[in-house]
Amino acid sequence: MTITDPRTGSHVIDRIVFSADEIEARIAELGREITDAVPADLDLVLIGMLKGSLPFLADLARAIPRPVRVDFMVAASYHAGTVSSGEVTLKYEPDTPLEGRFVVIVEDIIDSGTTLTRLLPMFEARKPAQLEVCALLHKRLATLDPPVKWVGFDAPSEFLVGYGLDYAEQFRNLPYIGVLRTDDG
Ligand code: IMP
Ligand code: MG
Numbered sequence: 001m002t003i004t005d006p007r008t009g010s011h012v013i014d015r016i017v018f019s020a021d022e023i024e025a026r027i028a029e030l031g032r033e034i035t036d037a038v039p040a041d042l043d044l045v046l047i048g049m050l051k052g053s054l055p056f057l058a059d060l061a062r063a064i065p066r067p068v069r070v071d072f073m074v075a076a077s078y079h080a081g082t083v084s085s086g087e088v089t090l091k092y093e094p095d096t097p098l099e100g101r102f103v104v105i106v107e108d109i110i111d112s113g114t115t116l117t118r119l120l121p122m123f124e125a126r127k128p129a130q131l132e133v134c135a136l137l138h139k140r141l142a143t144l145d146p147p148v149k150w151v152g153f154d155a156p157s158e159f160l161v162g163y164g165l166d167y168a169e170q171f172r173n174l175p176y177i178g179v180l181r182t183d184d185g
Pocket of ligand 2: 166
C-alpha cells in the first residue's frame, strides 16, 4: 500500500524500514516467547499504550495461543514549550485487576524511555505477579531499568511512521514502518 498526498499526487513515504511481512514474522516469534514465559497458573494481561500500540497489540494478542485479557492505557506528557518536562500522567488507567497477574505493557516504540520510566512504578504499585514490557521498536537511546524484556526490532534513530506510529496523527494506517519523505531532502 502506498499513501499518496491527494493534493500533490506524490508518495509520502521515502523508504520502508520494516515491511508488513517482516513485522508479521517477528510478532509470531514474540507471541511464542511470551506464551512460553507465562506460568500456566497465571492470568496474562496485555496493556496497550494508546494510540500507537493499536495494530501491534491486536496482532500480538492473536499470536498468543492461550487465554489473554486486553486493556489499554492513555498517557499524557507535559511539555513546557518544545521541551518535555518528563512529567507523565495517566489519562486512562486499565480497570482490569492486575494484582497477582502476569502483566505485559505493550508499546509501539521506545525513544527516550521517559514515558515508561514514569509509568512502570504506577503499575508496580498494583502488585502484579510479574510486570514486563514488550516494545515493537527500540531506538536504544536509553537503557530502562528494569530492561525491556521483549523487543521486536532495533530501530534507526530516524523519525518513523506507520503500523501505529504517527506524524501529526497521520500514517498510523500504513501496514509497514517507514520514513517520511521530506521535500527538502
Ligand atoms: P519516549 O518516552 O521518549 O520513549 O517516547 C515514546 C513515545 O514517543 C512513543 O510511544 C511514540 O508515541 C513517540 N515516538 C518516539 N519516536 C517516534 C518515532 O520515530 N515515530 C513516531 N512516534 C515516535
Ligand atoms: Mg505518538
